[in-house]
Amino acid sequence: MLEKRAEQLPELDEPAVEEFTDFLNQVFATLATSLTRYAARVKRDKGSVSRYLNGRRIAPEDFVDELLSQVAELTGNPVTDEVRLRAHQLRLEALRVRNPSQHELEHLRESLGAAERELHLASVRERALLKAVVAAEGRANQAEQRYRQLESDWATIRYSSGSTELDVYTQPEGAEELQGEIRSLKAELEALRIELSRAQAMKHEAEEQCVQLEGRLLAAEATLQTERARTHEQNTGAPEEPAQPGSPRMDAESEPYIRLATLRTFHRIVADLNAARSLAGTLQAVVEGAVHGLGFDTATVSLVRPDGDLVVAAVWELEESTMFGPSVLLGQVGSRESWDRLLGVSDHWGTLRFLPHDREPAITAELPIHRAFGPLPLHTNDWHPQDFLCAPLYSAGGDLLGVLSPYRPRSGKRPGAWTREALEMFSLQAAVAIGNSRLLAEMQRALARLEKEQQALRASEESFRQTFEHAPSGIAVTELHGADRGQLTRVNDALCRLLGRPRAVLRQQSFADLVHPDDQALLERANTEGGSVQLRLALRDRGHQLVYLRNSILADPDGTMFCITTVDPVNTA
Template identity: 50%
Template sequence: MTALPDPDGTRVLLIGASEFTSLDGLSAVAGNLALLRDLFTDLWKLPPGHVTVVANPSIPRDVSRAVQEAVDAATDTLLVYYAGHGLLDPRTGKLHLATETSDPKSVHDTATPYEWIRWPVEKSPAMRRIVVLDCCYSARAFGVQSAAAALEVDGTYLLAASAETAVALSPPGEPLTAFTGELVTLMQEGMPGGPEYLDLDTLFTRLRTRLVTRDRPEPQRLCRNQLGQAPFIRNAAYTPPPEPTLVTGPPQAPEPLRTDQAIAEIYTARSLADTLQAIADAAVSGFGYELACVNLVRPDGDLIVAALAGNPAAEALITGRVGSRASWDRRLHMGEDWSGLRFIPHTEGWVLNDDDVPQWHTEGPPPEHDDGWHPDDRLFAPMYAPHGELVGVISVDRPKDGRRPGAQAREALRTYAFHSAIAISMARLRANMQRALVRLDREQTALRASEESFRQAFEYAPAGMAIAEMGGDSHGRLLRANDALCRLLGRPQSTLRRYSFSDLVHPEDVDVLLRTSAEGGSGELRLGRRDGSYVWVSVSNSVVADTADGPRFLLTHVVDMGERKQRESELERRATLDELTGLYTESELRIRLARALCDTPDAAPGANDPYGLEPYAPHRHRGLPIGPDPTLAVLHFGVDGFKPYNARHGRAAGDAALVEIAGRLRNELDRERSGGGDREPAVLARIRGDEFVALVPDLDKAPAETLVARLRQALRTGPLEATGILCWATCGTTADQVLGRSGELLHGRKLLPGPTRT
């Protein structure tokens, strides 16, 4: 397959679900379909009818029927595209593609199983079969390929917008989804400096780089054959190489190189990690390159990206990733030998775009001069130990003068690589290498250490789960989080890896987190969501693996407690506040009154503090208004004639009357408490249906009688009158005794004649 798809034998099926009855709408999907239809028609010169758009299929049968029709018609190239919601069957964990009527509570019989697409595609006579899935959990499709699937032979390529446990993204306000938007941009704009024809592997590599650097879901692919290297589309940015031209004029003087200073810096680093970073930094600052990367040989022979300088985005993307030794040996034997350096021009290096060596693709125009640096040129400086063993490779990119290094610059870089190898060996001799490699490789080691059974339990658990580091400078840093935790906190996995639980916990719950951050620790706390809100969770911890120095990884289970906390809060509110009036309930009144009183009639120091807690929570001894102790007045009111009024006018009128009485009492008490100074608030409660009790602290006899008179006056203008009494709560009595006595006084007053009584 060395040519573009044949228009006559090609069929493109574009399926998009943007409107749903039980799911959130995806308006960007409609834009995906319209733009892709026009794009494929133009790029592949397809006749009318060879691009089929199925917008908002109603039921799964609509999808499977369209797929089968496309399969039957395609003989050269078959491309099936789906955009919409990806759903998982909770019983099997398999991927389903949502249709208009899909119900997330009944995925198995309302959404399209991915197998309904896979089966026909496997049997298609088309030479090229391409499936593109732009939906959540789309890489889950990789795990359902049959043993005899066409993926095992030439001709099938599967491209997924997200990992099997990650969600896809439709950014608000953007006309296309994140994955399709970047794919369309690459196809429309092309790749400056690239070959005339772009293959799927090249597109995927650039697509992944652009998405990851924008903190968007990382796409995935599956292709076990050569289809990924076959021409897919013409490069829109392709320009033929210029004719060779003779450059005249005096040569430009090279920038002075600070070789000695750069070498001195790498020898002063204290640890292996510092040495590696110093090598990368000095290659940028001292030798005039925009980007430098140090690839270090691991004990197993593979090379890990240990340090990078010059581009923070590239550093975040590829630091810590690993390339196989076989791929590196291939690179170090390609291209041109520059006296110990290895230069691979872009005319040869394009074959390396899709190997397993981590790499960062730079953008830019082709060079204007014969000795100009092309964006896809590669320059490597191998670092060998004195006995000839490969220590690592320094890779540099984009000289700041835009030209390939001259003889002097090459010799300086070769010398620098020689000294860098010695500096690394010295750092290893200082016994820091093992710790540095553990830090650099920790995330990959954690991922590889998990058995498949653990991975299944972790990724598909209904509750949130996370793996965090234990001990060291990065204690608590999240290495991995499952989809349930990402959804609970509203944060993608790539973002969560930047945090530890201490960064997410509510400030008031830090102590709880510290108590639970150990083997067997558990507790309830609040974690911050992406929107700034907090959610109550229950966390429990257990050790995943051990090292010689102790626990290494902590497995944390996170269970959403939001609904339970809401129910508890509602129950507490109902137990504390009266639903009708909003005043305190009788039970809450008794609790507050009991707290205000002690068991000792006198105010002897320490009499009510047998455990020595008074300095932290001093008790204010309550006495009668004739003594020196602070007082606690009890105002007890009963509504006169409430039951006859309620029977005559109805329950609604009775409730309204109680609400009005409660409001007048509250207003008068608030006015009295706001009279100046830092005064304790009064406690007002409704008890026994038609009675109200107020606890007013620090009130002498005369002001108390004045307050009763004001309350009586405020209640005169309402639909019902009230009888009120005044008494005093003193230490040495109980809440039941105080309220029993006030009730007796109130009911005795009600027997006396007269329209108003206090």
């Protein structure tokens, strides 16, 4: 029986298809059963199985996997990964030869699945690293708190011991080990942050790849739908003479491409709009959606610039032109006055604007509009190569954001009621997406400026810290408001050495606590009038040191006032 069926195989003259068909027949022969029995066993149509095995149709992937599983069950030997991989490779190669569009569709689906898996792994790694960073930050903060407490306790003990000699660089017992732990934790934290940054970059790349592949997949699905619609029209012999505009017969017969672009496809192209992550991505999604989702050959978007004129910001065409195609329009500018004049004289199709070819040349001469070439119309409702259709895009406040211009419906007819309604809905969604993308771009620019300002502020603070800590003169920062008014909130090592007091003790005092009783008036004058004054400050051994004290009043970016005091000893020799 198998031999008889093999003799009836057609002449394929397609090596890739023939090789795949031979593989399927070899596997099927292993089952040693008839075509009728096998079809009944797997609950498939006998005619379909026959066409798969004789090469008239390329077998789907699930049929190949099912056939291999049947052989594995019969022989008791599992199918190896090498055999399964070879079967799938042979099938894809045969599909590429027989049906390139379907091959591209399946290839994109596999690629998108792999990208989604990569994105999932990257997201899992990012979450794990975020938890690790938070935990490491907590351990580092706890270690620093223990060190500050150890330093404060040590300073208090030294001060209360009554020792006349104080070395501010002496460390308490256990401080060195704690500092080593802090350095180790900070190194671990920095390494985790680097890994987190890498993981986030990988996740971003995976997300971008998924978005791109999803867009290509939607485009491939739309292209395949168009090819099937064209085949259907040819097979059913649809009449060339269309019905009257707006009638059900016209929408059913003269627009097969739009008829097959179902609501599901429309929702997908709108979802693609909202998935774009930048203004450029949104504009590209708009023109690609008009071409692949709404049945046009070409589409452009002209975007309003800050000066009011419109620049062609995105172009897409179904088949790329070799020269003089719409892509040459990219970056060209049309004046706002010319666009307003065009929109004003065009026919109103709801929110759309249509300019017939007989009015087009004089009005659009100054605008970057694609001048298409093609056959002249034979019937009243045929699309003329010089016809112009556009959808103005307005913000919620009524401001013009841009103009979407689709060209050449693939049906060859002027758009009917269904197409117009779909284009109107799509243009409304496109306007919302462009407005959101512009707002997001403005927010990102503001965040970038803020980050730059914060970096400059951090650099300034680091410069101040270095100057403050390593200055030869004693320096103190004093609060001027609130509950800590007058308290020394920050002191440097030079002031600690000059007054013989540890940092932790000085931060609990004010200059009023340290000044000689007879110099209180001088201190008050310096606090109110600023400038430089000579006065005596108390030392730890109950003596006093004559110093130059200079006050400077400064303010934080939030307006909080504070005083920086410089203290230098007066040489009385």
